[in-house]
Structures are given as C-alpha cells and as structure tokens.
Amino acid sequence: MINFWQSQSLPVEGRFLMRTLKLGDRGKEVLDVQSRMCGLGYNVGTDGVDGFFGPDTQAAVLAFQQANGLLADGIVADNTWQELVEAGYGTGERLLYLKIPSFRGADVLILQRSLNRLGFNAGPEDGIFGYVTERAVLDFQKNAGLVVDGMVDESVLKSMARVTKDAGPHADDAKIPDRNGGSAAGRSLANIAIVIDPGHGGDDPGVSGDGPVPEKELNLQVSIMLGRALEQEGSRIYFTRESDTDVDLYDRPALANAWGGDLFISIHHNSCSSPAAQGSAAYFFCRQGYFSESGKLLAWHILNSLSRELGLPALPPIGRNFAVLRETEMTAVLVEPLFLSSGRDIDLSDGRLADREAQAILAGLKRYFAVA
Ligand SMILES: [Zn+2]
Incomplete structure (x- = not known):
C-alpha cells in the first residue's frame, strides 16, 4: 500500500484549526479569522477585530463562503479556514516554485x-x-x-x-x-480506478433525517453496493472508508491521489428543515470562474439516472469549491441522491433504497462513458 503522507497534497501550514469556530465563540483564533477577513475587505462589524464571533463576523464568513463556492453555513471549519489562509496571498508577495508540500493560494x-x-x-x-x-x-x-x-x-x-x-x-x-486531461474519452469502466468516498463516519454522523439510519450509514451502504456493481464491470475500486470510522476531510482526496484514481465519487445525502425540499443533487469542481467540464458532464449523467430511478426531480449540476472536489487530481463529483428529510416523496424505510441509488449511479456512469 502506498504511503499517502508522501502525496504532494499534504500537509500544509495553516491548514488545521484547533477547533471549529462559530457564532458566540471567543478567543485568539477568532481574532485571527477576523483580521484575515478584514485584510480581504470583509466588514466584521463596528467592533472590528475584537476576538468575539458575533453576528457581523458570521455575516462576513457567510459572504466569504458564498464568494468562494464553499458550503455557506457561517462556521469556520477546515475547508473555510484553508481558503481564508490562501486568499490572503497577493501576487508577488512570495517566491513561487515547485515544492512539497505545494504552494497554494x-x-x-x-x-x-x-x-x-x-x-x-x-x-x-x-x-x-x-x-x-x-x-x-x-x-x-x-x-x-x-x-x-x-x-x-x-x-x-x-x-x-x-x-x-x-x-x-x-x-x-x-x-x-480540464482535470485529468479533460475527459475519460476512449476509456471504459473496465480499465479504470474509481475511488468511492462514503461521506462522514465515526463521530461525524452527517445530517439527521427521517430515515431509519443516519446519513453516514446510508452513505456507506450505497458506496459498498456501488463498489460491488462496478467491480462486476471490471473497475478497480478503492474506498476512503469501509466501516464506521472517522476519516479527515483532507485525507480523503489525498488517499485518492496516492491511489492514482481516474474518477472520484463522494456519496452524501441531503437534508432540509423544510419537508418540501426534495430532489437529487450533484456537485462538480468550480472555483472563481474555472470549472471542471468532465466533472460537470459526469454530474449531469448521474443526476439524470438518479431522478429516473427514484422518481425525484433532478436539480441542475452545481459547481462548488468543496475540498474533496478541489484537492482530487482526477475528475470528481459529490452526489446527494435524495433528501433524508423528504419522507413525503420517497419511502425512506424501503430496504432496497441503497441498492436503487447505487444502480442509478452506475447507470449514470455507463452513460457518461458512452458519450465521453
Ligand atoms: Zn453529508
């Protein structure tokens, strides 16, 4: 097995926060976040850089997340922190060259x-x-x-x-x-390596929904079934986790890069406080105007087959700057087949649900390879 710590993507100074920062927090880490936000031109409120994570700081964090294609939750965790650190590097402020770990910013x-x-x-x-x-x-x-x-x-x-x-x-x-040279043209499922990434795990259950199992468990079930089905097609399969364990957000793409994956598929499920929210969603890499064409195409095919199989509306493919989409050196998508909060439109206790999702994702992959 490859020692993924030697992968060029890891580690980076400033990447890890000691703790997640959110509304109501105080301390020197909040000060650090506020001064970086100020330096980037965001307004952190009348009290300015005071070490208190108040509503103004939260609004500034939300604005930064929206502008950078991140999950807009107003909370500063690893992904937002990393982007905040990198955003501060202006052209010509430092000498850039190839090194391990890589310069980023x-x-x-x-x-x-x-x-x-x-x-x-x-x-x-x-x-x-x-x-x-x-x-x-x-x-x-x-x-x-x-x-x-x-x-x-x-x-x-x-x-x-x-x-x-x-x-x-x-x-x-x-x-x-584009990533990975543009597309998977001329290739087929039979001769590629696919990394499947079941979201969350261990202490992180993911979203809570109305279904019989937490998100992390359903993510794993769908992933394992998808992996088995793809093995039948001849693909080489790698999982970022195969049981209920914690895997760091940035270790997931680092593993995929070390394994030399051709495709990366992250499996999640959605949730919303409004039970009216329903549909299948899929995300591809997009950052400040640049986007992955192959990722967008793959997301589109998977969405179409998910909505057909599950009888749910497909949202359009969404470009995002999530860590698993950006750090992976191959075509990558993050898929959310359905809302765990929308029991009204789908029977969440259906024992075949995970298998139906896996089969639909497989059908989408096959279509992608037929046209790519
Ligand atoms: Zn999730």
Whole structure:
C-alpha cells in the first residue's frame, strides 16, 4: 500500500484549526479569522477585530463562503479556514516554485490563469502549484528568454504582465485545460480506478433525517453496493472508508491521489428543515470562474439516472469549491441522491433504497462513458 503522507497534497501550514469556530465563540483564533477577513475587505462589524464571533463576523464568513463556492453555513471549519489562509496571498508577495508540500493560494491561481490565457498549459486553475504548473512556468521562461529555473520571481511577473497586456483579443481563446486531461474519452469502466468516498463516519454522523439510519450509514451502504456493481464491470475500486470510522476531510482526496484514481465519487445525502425540499443533487469542481467540464458532464449523467430511478426531480449540476472536489487530481463529483428529510416523496424505510441509488449511479456512469 502506498504511503499517502508522501502525496504532494499534504500537509500544509495553516491548514488545521484547533477547533471549529462559530457564532458566540471567543478567543485568539477568532481574532485571527477576523483580521484575515478584514485584510480581504470583509466588514466584521463596528467592533472590528475584537476576538468575539458575533453576528457581523458570521455575516462576513457567510459572504466569504458564498464568494468562494464553499458550503455557506457561517462556521469556520477546515475547508473555510484553508481558503481564508490562501486568499490572503497577493501576487508577488512570495517566491513561487515547485515544492512539497505545494504552494497554494490566490497568487498561484492568478499565475495559472495568466499562463493558461497565454497558451501555456498550467493545468486546472486550482490555486495549487504542482508539476503541470511548473512545466508551464519553464515553457514561459524559455519563450520569454529568461533564466529557465521554474522560479516565479519578479522577472517572470514583469515579463508576464508585459505580454498579457500585449496579448490582445485572442488571449481568451486559449483552451483552458480540464482535470485529468479533460475527459475519460476512449476509456471504459473496465480499465479504470474509481475511488468511492462514503461521506462522514465515526463521530461525524452527517445530517439527521427521517430515515431509519443516519446519513453516514446510508452513505456507506450505497458506496459498498456501488463498489460491488462496478467491480462486476471490471473497475478497480478503492474506498476512503469501509466501516464506521472517522476519516479527515483532507485525507480523503489525498488517499485518492496516492491511489492514482481516474474518477472520484463522494456519496452524501441531503437534508432540509423544510419537508418540501426534495430532489437529487450533484456537485462538480468550480472555483472563481474555472470549472471542471468532465466533472460537470459526469454530474449531469448521474443526476439524470438518479431522478429516473427514484422518481425525484433532478436539480441542475452545481459547481462548488468543496475540498474533496478541489484537492482530487482526477475528475470528481459529490452526489446527494435524495433528501433524508423528504419522507413525503420517497419511502425512506424501503430496504432496497441503497441498492436503487447505487444502480442509478452506475447507470449514470455507463452513460457518461458512452458519450465521453
Ligand atoms: Zn453529508
């Protein structure tokens, strides 16, 4: 088994908070969050940076989450904290180059976007300085007659600013590369590795619903059944968990990267205080204007077959910047087949529910491969 701690995605300074921060909390971690929010131009209220997580700080956190494609819950946990830290890096504030763990941040994202617009393939615009981004920097340096060392220093930034200004109206025509080279074209379920990620587990039950089992349990049931069905098709299957255990949010994509997965499917279930909310939802990677085309297509096929099988409306595929979608180096989707709170429209005690969901996701995967 591969030692995933050697994966380039882990670990990153500043990633982990000591605790989750929410309305009513106090302390120096709240101070830290507030000063970062202020630095980014968010209004944390009349008392400003005072170490108290009041309604103004919560509103600022919500606005930040919405602007960054995160789950908008007003709570600062690992995913929001990581994005907050990265958002603070402005272009030219630090020397960027390939290292392990990778540089990440708003400055890396701007670099990738500039390189892609100029026609140098910097890979997905995910704000993570990996091998593909380094290759693009080397290409750029060679073309611009600079020292070819992969270091993004002042000479590179100046030269890039000059050609970006001169690039003219054709600059936007450059094809923006997708994750995993764009699609699974020419491949089939029989010869790929699929990582299945049952959401939550252990101390984290997920959402509570009206069904007989908590979200974490249904996620696991659907995942195991989907894995078995895919094995019949010849796919190699990896699970981020196979029992009721805790798995860290950032370990899930790190495992998938270490295993060299071709597809990543995270299984969750939805819940809403209003029993009227119903339908199947699926999410693909989207961050500041960039999105995964292959992820969107896969989400669309899975949604169509889920709604057909379960008789529920399909919401349109939704672009999000969730950690499992961003950190995975392969095409990734997060699927929520139904609302555990909508017992009115679906029989949650149906013993075949998990199997029906798994079969529907499988049918969606097959359609994706038929057209990709
Ligand atoms: Zn969930």
